[in-house]
Amino acid sequence: MWLTRLVPLALALGLSPLVQAAPTQYPLTVQNCGSALTFEHAPDRAVTIGQSGTEMLYALGLGDKLVGTSLWFNDVLPKFKAQDDKVKRLANNDPSFESVIGMRPELVAVQFEWMIGAQGVVGTREQFHELNIPTYLMPSDCEGKDNMVGADGTRLQPFQVDSLYKSISQLAEIFDVQARGEQLNAELKSTLVKATTTLKNKGAKQTSALFWFSSADLGIEPYVAGRKGIPDFMLQTLGVRNVVESDEEWPTVGWETIAKANPTFLVIARMDRRRFPADDYLKKLEYLRSDPVTRNMDAVKNNRIIILDAHAMQASLRMFDGIETLANAINSYPLPE
Numbered sequence: 001m002w003l004t005r006l007v008p009l010a011l012a013l014g015l016s017p018l019v020q021a022a023p024t025q026y027p028l029t030v031q032n033c034g035s036a037l038t039f040e041h042a043p044d045r046a047v048t049i050g051q052s053g054t055e056m057l058y059a060l061g062l063g064d065k066l067v068g069t070s071l072w073f074n075d076v077l078p079k080f081k082a083q084d085d086k087v088k089r090l091a092n093n094d095p096s097f098e099s100v101i102g103m104r105p106e107l108v109a110v111q112f113e114w115m116i117g118a119q120g121v122v123g124t125r126e127q128f129h130e131l132n133i134p135t136y137l138m139p140s141d142c143e144g145k146d147n148m149v150g151a152d153g154t155r156l157q158p159f160q161v162d163s164l165y166k167s168i169s170q171l172a173e174i175f176d177v178q179a180r181g182e183q184l185n186a187e188l189k190s191t192l193v194k195a196t197t198t199l200k201n202k203g204a205k206q207t208s209a210l211f212w213f214s215s216a217d218l219g220i221e222p223y224v225a226g227r228k229g230i231p232d233f234m235l236q237t238l239g240v241r242n243v244v245e246s247d248e249e250w251p252t253v254g255w256e257t258i259a260k261a262n263p264t265f266l267v268i269a270r271m272d273r274r275r276f277p278a279d280d281y282l283k284k285l286e287y288l289r290s291d292p293v294t295r296n297m298d299a300v301k302n303n304r305i306i307i308l309d310a311h312a313m314q315a316s317l318r319m320f321d322g323i324e325t326l327a328n329a330i331n332s333y334p335l336p337e
Contacts (some may be wrong), residue, residue: 007120021178030170031111033142035125039135042176043106049095049122051076052138053171054315057109058083059317060172060180070095071111073271075312077318083285094276097123101314107174108135111314113147136171139163140230140315145249152249155228158236161192164315191320196237198327204239207264210299211242211313212267213250215278218287221252222278231267231313234323238330240265255293265330266299271310280309289290304333 029038047068048054049249051256054069055077070091076084089100094115100108100122108128110116116135128135142145144157165185172181187274211225225231226246235242243261266288270281278284285305288294299305306329312322 021182023192024173024176024178028088028174029134030174032170033139035129035135035315037136037174039134039174043174045103045105046109047090047100047103047105048109048111049100049115050109051311052111052314053109053136053167054084055080055317056168056171060168060175060177061085062171062175062177065175067105068100070100071115073269073273073314075272076317084214089317092122092273097127100284101128101133105133108133110135110137111141111170112152113137113141114179115240117147119148131244136174138315139166143257145163150248153171154248155226156247158228159230159233159315161233165189166321167315188317188320191324192237195320195324195327198324198331199238199240199335202331204330205241207330207335208241208243208261208265209235209265210244210258210261210263211267211312212284213310214271214276216276218278218283219291221254222258223250224253224258225249225313226251230319234313234319234326235327237323238327240330259293259297262298264299265304265306266297267306267308267311267326269313270307273310296336303316306330 001265019242027038027040029036045067046065047056048057048066049071050071051073054066056078057066066087067090068090070089071094072092086269108116115122116128116137118124125135140159140163142162143163145153145155147153168181168185172178193214211231213223213225215222224244225242226248227242227244228247229249232242243263244251268281268284271279273279294300306326308325309318310321312318
């Protein structure tokens with residue numbers, strides 16, 4: 001599990017293997033995306049809407065507090081499968097308001113504001129708060145972002161990785177497991193440092209990339225990563241340029257425009273979700289290699305196509321492994337000096 005790997009890491013970083021964090025003092029009030037959430041005690045029952053919060057709670061050793069999950073892009077990590085099998089799957093995509101409140105949660109952790117927000121497809125925060133159910137929205141989806149513009153919101157500022165560390169720290173404080181949160185953040189920071197050194201002095205700044213998440217239908221404009229979101233952060237961390245200039249989180253861009261930009265690498269999402277045909281990465285590959293526009297792109301002709309879990313393209317624990325996977329994949333190709 002995560003904590004067994006964190007002990008040697010803590011020693012290497014000069015930390016105590018069991019960080020002596022002060023216990024949470026209740027009642028605890030947490031400022032979260034414009035709302036003040038107050039907890040009289042650590043929640044005994046939690047529901048997650050979004051895979052990111054689910055795997056965070058598992059990594060923090062809080063799986064026994066989780067009574068329902070929803071909104072999954074990839075299968076749960078193998079190390080969490082035994083725990084996940086004990087938790088009710090409310091929906092693979094968006095759950096109903098009734099199914100969430102029916103679990104009698106004392107906390108609902110939400111990955112995306114379009115799930116629970118001003119125009120939330122599940123409900124508004126006010127609807128939950130009127131029932132005395134706190135909704136914790138991941139800061140990565142509200143800080144420096146306007147979710148009222150664009151299908152998946154528009155970044156007003158580039159994604160900050162500190163917002164992800166903040167989620168872990170705040171959830172750890174809410175559940176009174178601060179030591180676990182500090183240890184987990186230490187491991188994630190170490191993974192990030194390791195990934196950034198992989199392409200050092202390898203000429204990555206001369207390269208570019210495009211992230212293709214999915215498409216409502218094959219052959220139409222695909223959903224690709226904008227220039228200030230999580231995939232762009234991954235590329236910036238590695239010194240690779242994103243060819244998409246939109247500030248939208250996942251704008252649609254025509255293949256002719258993409259072909260003209262001619263990215264060095266194409267990074268395509270692999271997911272177990274099947275909302276759209278292009279959720280299947282094999283269909284993405286087939287399209288790229290058969291369409292008269294895309295098959296002539298340098299990245300396709302030279303097979304510079306990288307497969308990455310969709311969940312690694314989001315603000316999540318997997319993002320860190322995703323950066324490492326991306327760095328190793330790019331490093332396997334000859335790059336200009």
